[in-house]
Structure formats: C-alpha cells, structure tokens
Amino acid sequence: MTIDSSVVTAFTPTGKLRASINLGNPILASKSAETGEPFGVSVDLARAFAAQLGVELELIVFDAAGKSVQAVSEERADFGFFAIDPLRGETIAFTAPYVLIEGFYLVRDGSPVKTNADVDQPHNRVTVGKGSAYDLFLTRELKAAQIVRAPTSPAVVHTFLEQNLEVAAGVKQQLEADAKKASGLRLLDQRFMVIQQAMGTPKSRGPAAAAALGAYVEEMKASGFVADALERHGIVGASVAPTA
Template sequence: MRAAASILAGFAVPPAAAWSQPRTAADGAAREALAPTGRLRAALIVSNPVLVQRDAATGALGGGSVEPARALADSLGVPLEPVPYAIPAQYAESLAGGAPWDAGFAARDPARGEFVGFGPTYMEVDNVFLVPPGSDLATVGDVDRTGMRVAVPRGSAPDLFLSRTLKNAEPVRVPGGVEPAVEVLASGRADAYGENAHLLHGVMARLPSGARILEGRFNVVQMAVAVPEGRGAAGLDHLGRFIAEARRDGTVARAMKRAGLRGVRVHRPER
C-alpha cells in the first residue's frame, strides 16, 4: 500500500463546497458504526480512473469514489481519511485481512460479499474487451474460445466475473492500471483485455492504430459502498438513505461529469 500512499501524498480532497453533497444527517449510532475512530476511513483503488482521478492543475482528488466518499464523511460530520490501494488485488486482500477501513468504494461482487456488507448501488460501469491491432475478434461473444488469452487486473471485478464465466479462454492476471494493460497487449501476452470502458479508452490511445474495443459489453459492474461485517444495522441504514439522496440530487452524476467518465451511469433502481 506504500506505493498508493505516495500517489495520494501531497494531494487534497476538495472541500464539500466543491460540490453539492447530500444533506442526510447521521445519528450517533450511525456515526459510531461508520466512523468509530472519529474519521471516515475510505478505501480507494487508485489504479482505476473511474474511481480515483487527480486534477493536473490543483492536485485535488476526484472521481467516482472520492467525491461520494467526501460527501458521506460530511453527512457523518467527520473528516475523510483516504485509505489508498494501488491495485485491486491489494484491496481484495484487505477484505480477508479484517478491512482496516470503514467504507470501501468499489464493485459489488459475491466473492467480496463474504467479508463485507454492501449499501445500495450508486453507479453502473460497463466492462468491455480491448483487442490489439490485427485481431479478428469482432464482439464480446467471440472472446471465450480455446486458446484465447484474456488479461484482467488481478483481484478486480472483471477478474472475479470472468473467472466464474469463462469456459474456454485462459485468464492472464496482471496488476491493475493503464501501464500493465498497455504492456500485456503490446507484448502479445494476451489476445484481449477485460476492464471498464473508461480505462480501456485510455489504454487504446497508447497502442498502435488498429487497437479497438469490441462491440458489446461482457458485464455491468455495480459500484457500491462496502462496510466491514459487524458494524451494525444503523450504519447500513444511514448508508442506504445517503446513497438514495446522492443519486436523486445529482451528487453522483456531477462527480461522473467532472471526471469525464465514459461507459458509466448513475444506478436507477427499478420501481
């Protein structure tokens, strides 16, 4: 986690005035459940630009997890303390190790649900495949073939999903982020890379002409706030009210717009 901490060192999360955050107020039981140390320790996966971005001019952190995390801390009346993870695998390891944080802003997945409880989904993220120049693949349905090598970020939501669903193709697990994705495709070690559409547009721009995102999506990831087991119902009740208001009043939508996210939507529960 030291590398991730260095990424965040010296950079500030903008104050609440930078956006209109939900006004859901917490009672003492909710504050004790979600911020027992007097701070909201928020787990952030910094290699995923859907979740964490840094403003080049100001150095302020933003993105699809940072802004909701700051707003949640404000609703609890406590400061935000980022707990950064450089890659998804480190975040996944923290779940089994007792989760040294209070709220994890990441993908909802059954494998993670063994260790944490989830609040409502606040954001949906399209997962797609990127292929290098010269590939004969056309759609996501073409990928799961014998002999195909599909790279994924180790421990990520795409890794968890494809590990359950691929029948013929071989997963190739690499660290998360743009650089490992560029390397594994440019070197020919993988025939396709599965990740969120926003990150893969950045990867595609780094590859030779002819690299492309296949038609369709292989999964829609639901981003939610994870809470370590045993925190009590009061915390999850507050989280449910907070997320509902954040979706309704535009907090989540504004965070996505400022980050310029592609292939991402506010989750709208079915009525």
C-alpha cells in the same frame, strides 16, 4: 439525513472515517498530476459522507481494486467503493449501486476475435486486472480461455502488449485511453458485462451502519449529486444507477 450517534461510532472506531479509494478505475478516482492528491466521484462521495457524519475524513489510497476491497474486509478502512460481487459480499455489506460502468474486450486489428462469443476459446489468453470485478466475473464465466492477471487494471493493456496476449478486458474508458497510445488495437462492438459500482462497509459494523450507508447512496443519487460529480470530472460512458 439524520444519522444516529451509534452509527457514527460504528463507522469511526479509530476516531476518523477511513475511506478506501481505488485509483485503478479512472471512472471512480484519479490522482492529480499537480498535487498528487486523489480526486473523482468516489472522493467527492467520501467527503460528503464524512460531512454528514460530522467527522474527520482520512483517504486510504490503493492502485488496484483487490487491495481496496481487502482493506475494508480487514477493517483497515471503514468503507469503500467497489463493484458488487458475491465473493466480496461475504465480508462487505454493499449498498445499491450508484454508478453503472461497462466492461469491454480489446483485441488487435488483425485478431480473429470479432465478437464476445469468440473470446472463450482454448487458444485465447485474456488479461484482467488482478482482483478487479472483471477478474472475479470472468473467472466464473470463462470456461475455456486462460486468464492472465496484470498487477492492476491500468496495467492491463501494457501486459496484453508485452506478453503478446490475445484479449484484454476492463473498463471501456481505460481501454480506449490506452488504445490511443498504441496503434492497431480495437474494442469489440458489445460490452460483456455491466459493473454495478456501490459503496460498502464491513459487515461487522452491523445492520444499522449498512442501512445508513445505503440511505446515503440513495440520497446522493436522488439529489443529483452523483450526476453532477460525473459531469464535473468529465466522466463519459458511466451512468447514474436507478434508485433502489
């Protein structure tokens, strides 16, 4: 993939390529307990993109999706990895998705909530990670239930338990992992949404930059890079998105 020098300049106004990395979604990135350094599918994609541009990479790390999105929207980062959402799309030019992730609900074993259809009731309080794709989606979709926002997605189950809430919503794998740390919790049987994880850059960088990023994502899917990264990092429950 050949990238024009003007596109490289558009991506690197500070001289470095700044990648916004969200540690709030373990499917995308995590922090090494040994080194403290971020790793994961999004980090691999960021490094490979910097290599294609022939520039130095700087990772700007956040603990929540909302903060990561804001950094790109405000051009404190040059690109990032986000769930596609119309609200975010006002300032960010998204690629096609590279990974599909399932969103699920978590409840207590004795909860009367048995199916997704039972969630949207006035007596239910649903906790989500503030600014996450689930927050944006459920804010639009839920008409009767109350939304309670945890500071970050990894804090959802803690907030759910601490405040004795009725439902928790988030990434299936995160909820499953957190549920193993506490007894008496269960996931509902069906996903309530599929998150389309994409790369994005500020719209102000221009259509050529957006097109180059989009072409890069298609190349990484078609070459098997994304599938290999998912396998290498032991990610289950996420799948490579179809080519655009």
